[in-house]
Amino acid sequence: MKNVAVIGAGTMGNGIAHTFAQFGYKVSLIDVAQASLDKGIATITKNLDRQVAKEAITEADKAATLANITTFTSMEEGVKGVELVVEAATENVDLKLNIFKQLDTLTAENVILASNTSSISITKIASVTNRPEKVIGMHFMNPVPVMKLVEIIRGYSTTDEVTNLIMETSKKLNKVPVEVNDYPGFVANRILMPMINEAIYTLYEGVAGVEEIDTVMKLGMAHPMGPLQLADFIGLDVCLAILEVLHTGFGNPKYAPCPLLVNMVTAGKKGIKTGEGFYSWNHGTKDLIVAPNFAKK
Structure with a gap:
C-alpha cells in the first residue's frame, strides 16, 4: 500500500x-x-x-x-x-x-x-x-x-x-x-468528553473560574492541558457534536451537553478556530477572557 x-x-x-x-x-x-x-x-x-x-x-x-x-x-x-x-x-x-x-x-x-x-x-x-x-x-x-x-x-x-x-x-x-x-465515542471520547462537559458544568454552576478549573486539572491531575483549554483546542462545536452522539447513542442523561456549551456554540464562540471560546486566542496564543460571566443566571 x-x-x-x-x-x-x-x-x-x-x-x-x-x-x-x-x-x-x-x-x-x-x-x-x-x-x-x-x-x-x-x-x-x-x-x-x-x-x-x-x-x-x-x-x-x-x-x-x-x-x-x-x-x-x-x-x-x-x-x-x-x-x-x-x-x-x-x-x-x-x-x-x-x-x-x-x-x-x-x-x-x-x-x-x-x-x-x-x-x-x-x-x-x-x-x-x-x-x-x-x-x-x-x-x-x-x-x-x-x-x-x-x-x-x-x-x-x-x-x-x-x-x-x-x-x-x-x-x-x-x-x-x-x-x-464500534460503540459511541469509542474509547478516547467516551472518557474525554464527559470530563470536558463536567468541567463546563463546574464553570456554569459558578464553582470556579476558567483558569482555576484548568489549573486544578493540570497541577492536581498531571494533565498537560486543562479541560477548558483542551475544549477550545478541539473546537467547542466538535465537543458538542460528540456529546450529542454519546447522548443519542446511549440514551443516558449523563452525556447531555451543558447548556453553556450549547449557548457558546450557538453564539459562534467555538474556541481557537473562531478566536474565542473559554479563552481568547491570538494566533494560537491564549489570553484569559475576563469580561464574560460564564456562570448560569
Missing part, C-alpha cells in the same frame, strides 16, 4: 496527509474548495519548517514530503489508483454518509475506506457502502504529526485482514494503533 487519498484539507486532513507523505506514501489531498487546499498545504509547509528548525528532519525531507502530496478538488480524480482512502471531513453524520456513498462508487472494490471520525458509528458509515467488510475507523489525534495514538475502530463487519493491515500501516507511520470496538 503506497497510494492514499485523504478527504478534507482542514486541521485533521492536512495533518494526516503530512504524516503519510512524510513516510513515503503518495497522497492525494482532496477538498471541494481550492482555498482550503491552499491553506492546508501552507499549514503542512509551516509544520515541516518547524521540524527542520528542530533538526527533526532535513530540507531534503521537507521537499520530498511536499512532493508526495498532490491536491484535487475532484473526488473522482483524486481517488484514482489509490489503495486506501482516509475521510477527514467535518464531524457531521450526513456529510460522512454522503462521502462514503460516493467513494463506494468511485473506487475499486478492493480499496479500503477509513474514517477519521471521533464518534460516529463505523457500522453506520459502512452500511451505505457495498463493502462494509473494508470500512474501518482511523481516529488520529491532533496534532497528527506529533501525537502517537491512532484509535483503530472495527465496524460490525470489518474483517480481521483489513484490521491487521490498517494496524500495520499505522505502525509504519510511527504511530501506536489501539484496536477498539
Whole structure:
C-alpha cells in the first residue's frame, strides 16, 4: 500500500496527509474548495519548517514530503489508483454518509475506506457502502504529526485482514494503533468528553473560574492541558457534536451537553478556530477572557 487519498484539507486532513507523505506514501489531498487546499498545504509547509528548525528532519525531507502530496478538488480524480482512502471531513453524520456513498462508487472494490471520525458509528458509515467488510475507523489525534495514538475502530463487519493491515500501516507511520470496538465515542471520547462537559458544568454552576478549573486539572491531575483549554483546542462545536452522539447513542442523561456549551456554540464562540471560546486566542496564543460571566443566571 503506497497510494492514499485523504478527504478534507482542514486541521485533521492536512495533518494526516503530512504524516503519510512524510513516510513515503503518495497522497492525494482532496477538498471541494481550492482555498482550503491552499491553506492546508501552507499549514503542512509551516509544520515541516518547524521540524527542520528542530533538526527533526532535513530540507531534503521537507521537499520530498511536499512532493508526495498532490491536491484535487475532484473526488473522482483524486481517488484514482489509490489503495486506501482516509475521510477527514467535518464531524457531521450526513456529510460522512454522503462521502462514503460516493467513494463506494468511485473506487475499486478492493480499496479500503477509513474514517477519521471521533464518534460516529463505523457500522453506520459502512452500511451505505457495498463493502462494509473494508470500512474501518482511523481516529488520529491532533496534532497528527506529533501525537502517537491512532484509535483503530472495527465496524460490525470489518474483517480481521483489513484490521491487521490498517494496524500495520499505522505502525509504519510511527504511530501506536489501539484496536477498539464500534460503540459511541469509542474509547478516547467516551472518557474525554464527559470530563470536558463536567468541567463546563463546574464553570456554569459558578464553582470556579476558567483558569482555576484548568489549573486544578493540570497541577492536581498531571494533565498537560486543562479541560477548558483542551475544549477550545478541539473546537467547542466538535465537543458538542460528540456529546450529542454519546447522548443519542446511549440514551443516558449523563452525556447531555451543558447548556453553556450549547449557548457558546450557538453564539459562534467555538474556541481557537473562531478566536474565542473559554479563552481568547491570538494566533494560537491564549489570553484569559475576563469580561464574560460564564456562570448560569
